[in-house]
Amino acid sequence: MAKHPVSLTVNGDEHDLLIEPRKTLLAVLRDTIGLTGTKEGCSTGDCGACTVIVDGKAVTSCMVLGVTASGKEITTIEGLASEGELHPIQQAFIDTGGYQCGFCTPGFIMASKALVDENPDRTEEEFRHALGGNICRCTGYTKILEAVLQAAEEIRATS
Amino acid sequence: MSEYSVVGQKLPRVDAVEKVTGAAQYGADVHPAGMLYGKIVRSKHAHANILSVDTSEAEKLPGVRAIITQDDVPSGRRVFATDKVLYLGEPLAAVAATDPDIAEEAAELIKIEYEVLPVVQDVIESIKPSAPRLHGDATKDGPNRRNISSKIKELSNSEADDNSNEIRKLEAELEKYADEVYYNISAESHTEAGDVKKGFAESDVVVEDTYFIPRVHQTYMEPHVSVASADSSGKITVWASTQGPFAIRSGIAGTLGIPLTQINVIGTTMGGGFGGRFGVIITHVPAVLLSQKSGRPVRVQMTREEEFLDGRPAPGCVIKLKTGATKDGHILARQALAFWDSGSVSGASIGSTIRVRGVYKIPNIKVDAYGVHTNKSGTAAYRAPGAPQAIFAGESQLDDIAEQIGMDPVKFRLMNMREEGDAVPAGGSEPKVGYKETLEAVADAAGWWDREADDNQGWGVAVGDWTNGCGPGGVYVSVHEDGSARIFHGSMDITGTDTAITQIIAEILTIPYENVTIRRGDTDSAPYSTGSGGSVVTFTMGNTAKLAAEDARRRILELASERLNTNEDNLELRDGAVHVITADPPKSISLGELAAFSLSTTGGPIVGKGSFARQPSTPALAAQIAKVEVDPDTGRTRVLKLVASQDVGFAINPMAVEGQIEGGTVQGYAWAMMEEMQYGENGNINPGFVDYRVPTSADLPTVQSVIVEVPAPNGPYGAKGVGEPPITPTLATMANAVNDAIGVRITELPIKPEKVVEALKNNGHEA
Ligand code: FES
Ligand code: FES
Numbered sequence: 074m075a076k077h078p079v080s081l082t083v084n085g086d087e088h089d090l091l092i093e094p095r096k097t098l099l100a101v102l103r104d105t106i107g108l109t110g111t112k113e114g115c116s117t118g119d120c121g122a123c124t125v126i127v128d129g130k131a132v133t134s135c136m137v138l139g140v141t142a143s144g145k146e147i148t149t150i151e152g153l154a155s156e157g158e159l160h161p162i163q164q165a166f167i168d169t170g171g172y173q174c175g176f177c178t179p180g181f182i183m184a185s186k187a188l189v190d191e192n193p194d195r196t197e198e199e200f201r202h203a204l205g206g207n208i209c210r211c212t213g214y215t216k217i218l219e220a221v222l223q224a225a226e227e228i229r230a231t232s
Numbered sequence: 233m234s235e236y237s238v239v240g241q242k243l244p245r246v247d248a249v250e251k252v253t254g255a256a257q258y259g260a261d262v263h264p265a266g267m268l269y270g271k272i273v274r275s276k277h278a279h280a281n282i283l284s285v286d287t288s289e290a291e292k293l294p295g296v297r298a299i300i301t302q303d304d305v306p307s308g309r310r311v312f313a314t315d316k317v318l319y320l321g322e323p324l325a326a327v328a329a330t331d332p333d334i335a336e337e338a339a340e341l342i343k344i345e346y347e348v349l350p351v352v353q354d355v356i357e358s359i360k361p362s363a364p365r366l367h368g369d370a371t372k373d374g375p376n377r378r379n380i381s382s383k384i385k386e387l388s389n390s391e392a393d394d395n396s397n398e399i400r401k402l403e404a405e406l407e408k409y410a411d412e413v414y415y416n417i418s419a420e421s422h423t424e425a426g427d428v429k430k431g432f433a434e435s436d437v438v439v440e441d442t443y444f445i446p447r448v449h450q451t452y453m454e455p456h457v458s459v460a461s462a463d464s465s466g467k468i469t470v471w472a473s474t475q476g477p478f479a480i481r482s483g484i485a486g487t488l489g490i491p492l493t494q495i496n497v498i499g500t501t502m503g504g505g506f507g508g509r510f511g512v513i514i515t516h517v518p519a520v521l522l523s524q525k526s527g528r529p530v531r532v533q534m535t536r537e538e539e540f541l542d543g544r545p546a547p548g549c550v551i552k553l554k555t556g557a558t559k560d561g562h563i564l565a566r567q568a569l570a571f572w573d574s575g576s577v578s579g580a581s582i583g584s585t586i587r588v589r590g591v592y593k594i595p596n597i598k599v600d601a602y603g604v605h606t607n608k609s610g611t612a613a614y615r616a617p618g619a620p621q622a623i624f625a626g627e628s629q630l631d632d633i634a635e636q637i638g639m640d641p642v643k644f645r646l647m648n649m650r651e652e653g654d655a656v657p658a659g660g661s662e663p664k665v666g667y668k669e670t671l672e673a674v675a676d677a678a679g680w681w682d683r684e685a686d687d688n689q690g691w692g693v694a695v696g697d698w699t700n701g702c703g704p705g706g707v708y709v710s711v712h713e714d715g716s717a718r719i720f721h722g723s724m725d726i727t728g729t730d731t732a733i734t735q736i737i738a739e740i741l742t743i744p745y746e747n748v749t750i751r752r753g754d755t756d757s758a759p760y761s762t763g764s765g766g767s768v769v770t771f772t773m774g775n776t777a778k779l780a781a782e783d784a785r786r787r788i789l790e791l792a793s794e795r796l797n798t799n800e801d802n803l804e805l806r807d808g809a810v811h812v813i814t815a816d817p818p819k820s821i822s823l824g825e826l827a828a829f830s831l832s833t834t835g836g837p838i839v840g841k842g843s844f845a846r847q848p849s850t851p852a853l854a855a856q857i858a859k860v861e862v863d864p865d866t867g868r869t870r871v872l873k874l875v876a877s878q879d880v881g882f883a884i885n886p887m888a889v890e891g892q893i894e895g896g897t898v899q900g901y902a903w904a905m906m907e908e909m910q911y912g913e914n915g916n917i918n919p920g921f922v923d924y925r926v927p928t929s930a931d932l933p934t935v936q937s938v939i940v941e942v943p944a945p946n947g948p949y950g951a952k953g954v955g956e957p958p959i960t961p962t963l964a965t966m967a968n969a970v971n972d973a974i975g976v977r978i979t980e981l982p983i984k985p986e987k988v989v990e991a992l993k994n995n996g997h998e999a
Binding site: 074093096108110111112114115117120122151153159163164166168169172173174175176178182200201202205206207208209210212214215216218 | 242244245247248249251252253254255256257258260261263332333450451452453454455501502503504505506535536727728887888890891892894895896897898899920921922926927928929930931932934935937
């Protein structure tokens with residue numbers, strides 16, 4: 074299949090790639106660029122495991138074609154910690170035990186980051202609903218919500 | 233203050249950073265150079281004869297490197313179907329190609345001619361003599377028709393006693409074929425203690441109902457995946473997402489007739505398992521065969537849809553249950569007849585039917601259970617396999633009896649609960665248990681005793697028991713010159729077990745938790761370890777870790793005695809150093825110094841070894857209370873409160889323990905209220921998250937967990953298995969709460985809004 078030139082900025086690095094138009098952004102990130110932190114749980118847009126941030130918005134990367142992401146700025150779980158410091162959301166997931174198997178965690182952290190960046194003042198109930206596109210089978214969500222609330226609090230305090 | 237400094241603490245997990253940064257390597261993250269992508273070719277029919285399989289078109293597709301069918305399995309063990317398929321999605325062949333999309337295209341190009349056969353997907357239908365046979369004559373030596381007929385007759389089948397028609401219709405059908413045998417039964421299990429007939433006769437209240445529990449999928453978030461690489465010497469390496477690498481190694485060896493030592497299984501970080509990640513032929517064997525044939529590493533990764541079609545979910549079942557009690561609240565007898573849907577192969581957890589006995593003193597009990605074939609994939613364990621189903625029936629019925637005799641459901645349970653020394657119906661006597669403590673704890677925490685409910689609100693309680701498994705394991709621990717310790721073992725981390733092992737070793741060696749690291753080896757390097765399922769890990773590996781640390785401590789004291797020129801009796805290991813007890817001024821030597829010293833001694837470095845296989849484990853109880861509100865017009869149930877207590881013996885890491893309780897409870901909630909694998913004319917019809925809904929954070933409120941600690945005599949620090957109990961009571965907890973809210977007893981799960989509306993209508997409610 075013919076390949077198309079695509080330029081992406083992922084976690085600050087520019088990538089000039091040739092990719093088939095049928096490849097999803099998820100496949101490009103994982104297979105072409107080799108950033109496997111973003112997970113595939115369903116490939117139908119229903120679990121949120123593949124959530125990344127594209128131009129500031131959380132998207133399920135299994136539902137986006139790689140070619141349409143050309144020219145965009147993408148942040149994946151690998152790009153969240155800076156200079157060896159974990160992002161407050163990552164730290165909050167550790168402190169509260171907000172993960173078990175960890176497979177949903179990159180998606181939850183990216184989805185939470187987009188939410189908290191947009192508005193850290195949400196109530197628990199609001200976060201519960203806003204995170205309704207992400208599935209976690211292990212935690213029952215109790216500690217995930219604790220993590221998100223802790224991170225939101227911290228971000229509010231420092232901003 | 234706890235007498236311990238590391239165990240019993242809420243410490244961050246050892247794998248924390250890799251899990252939150254995306255660095256953890258799961259199965260699909262493994263990508264050896266030159267890797268091909270595998271795809272399994274699956275049956276498009278739920279029951280059909282295979283007339284031909286034509287791979288010629290697929291072979292011509294550029295990028296295809298290997299195609300395999302059953303002909304490529306030298307041992308002849310069934311990996312792919314040949315003459316007949318028994319369920320939609322059953323594997324028929326597999327391809328490997330240079331790109332996943334090419335592999336998928338190639339799979340589509342393989343032409344299969346089918347002769348479609350009639351399908352049976354309901355357990356009750358499948359027992360009827362008129363049902364299509366899945367295995368021809370192969371199961372004709374199973375129990376005969378008369379046998380089941382007589383079992384049904386032992387229970388009442390009048391409408392007045394049990395308003396479900398299913399079993400009655402089955403009996404009538406069986407009556408018509410007086411001398412026939414039938415073939416779709418795969419297994420049976422019978423248990424009896426006391427005399428149920430007499431027990432029922434002496435009872436003031438007898439309740440009988442039929443309960444329907446659907447097949448549900450474990451829905452671990454990481455679909456099955458394996459990467460296999462066969463090198464030219466014949467050595468096979470398999471990166472497997474599995475709960476049990478050693479079981480996978482012997483499974484592959486057995487299936488393919490390859491010596492054990494030719495296979496190395498590397499367990500990758502596991503994206504959930506819940507019992508469903510032990511299968512050998514689902515992806516591991518096809519990956520190995522494809523790699524052998526192509527000479528390249530191959531990854532076989534299931535999609536979510538394939539998971540639903542060809543995973544090994546939890547069996548559904550139909551349980552007819554009868555319970556008798558006196559009017560002052562003593563349970564006298566209980567009898568169950570259960571039909572488990574084991575799918576196309578036997579293996580449903582039918583032995584778990586005895587769990588209808590719960591944790592109660594029931595002097596007379598009888599259980600007859602059958603595994604029944606249907607045109608579905610086989611089943612596997614899902615968190616306390618078989619228990620949630622049996623306990624749903626048992627605990628639902630208990631509430632009905634409590635209601636009839638006018639007793640509080642918690643008091644009724646407490647009054648009948650077994651204690652240490654009491655006889656377990658059909659099973660020995662009870663060790664020290666914490667049943668009553670656990671139920672009382674949840675009742676107190678939930679505010680049961682002064683509970684209030686508005687219109688259409690209700691409270692439900694239920695308890696579920698489970699006993700953890702135990703298995704072999706080995707652990708090494710080395711102490712290094714900087715005073716740190718390193719653990720080496722072979723068991724898969726199942727949400728925090730590596731952390732528990734690390735805490736135990738840090739505790740015994742008296743060094744900070746941060747100074748202990750843990751590493752899992754592959755099957756070539758690590759000591760044998762039992763699979764991480766059956767809540768075995770903390771119990772088994774915790775005991776193993778203790779032995780290893782104690783062994784290391786022995787060597788430490790020996791070295792210190794040599795170094796400090798004093799008797800070992802006069803030494804004490806504390807705060808990462810060995811101290812001379814009677815020395816004044818104080819005298820001590822650090823573990824680091826001892827480790828450095830050890831390198832030039834005759835005895836050598838500090839290496840502790842622990843190896844362990846079996847100790848009796850102790851039953852654990854999970855008790856839960858829910859408060860719900862049901863909208864009688866829409867049938868929707870909203871959870872207002874969900875409180876879960878559990879006797880964990882001793883919580884080595886309370887944060888991890890709470891996580892297990894919360895997660896297991898939500899899985900139980902989902903089984904009660906939402907989840908059901910549905911089957912139509914041609915197999916599973918909801919193979920995706922849109923139609924098979926699992927709960928999200930928007931579906932329910934925070935689960936409140938309550939830890940109860942009644943130590944297990946043989947558990948490390950008293951710990952019991954934690955992972956499985958929490959799912960066991962929730963199905964009944966929810967059904968009991970709905971019943972309390974609106975006065976309808978739902979006996980068929982899941983409790984979907986339509987069912988509630990229907991039941992209310994039958995009760996005379998106008999919507
Ligand atoms: S993998 Fe993209 S939403 Fe599930
Ligand atoms: S931690 Fe396992 S799916 Fe969320």
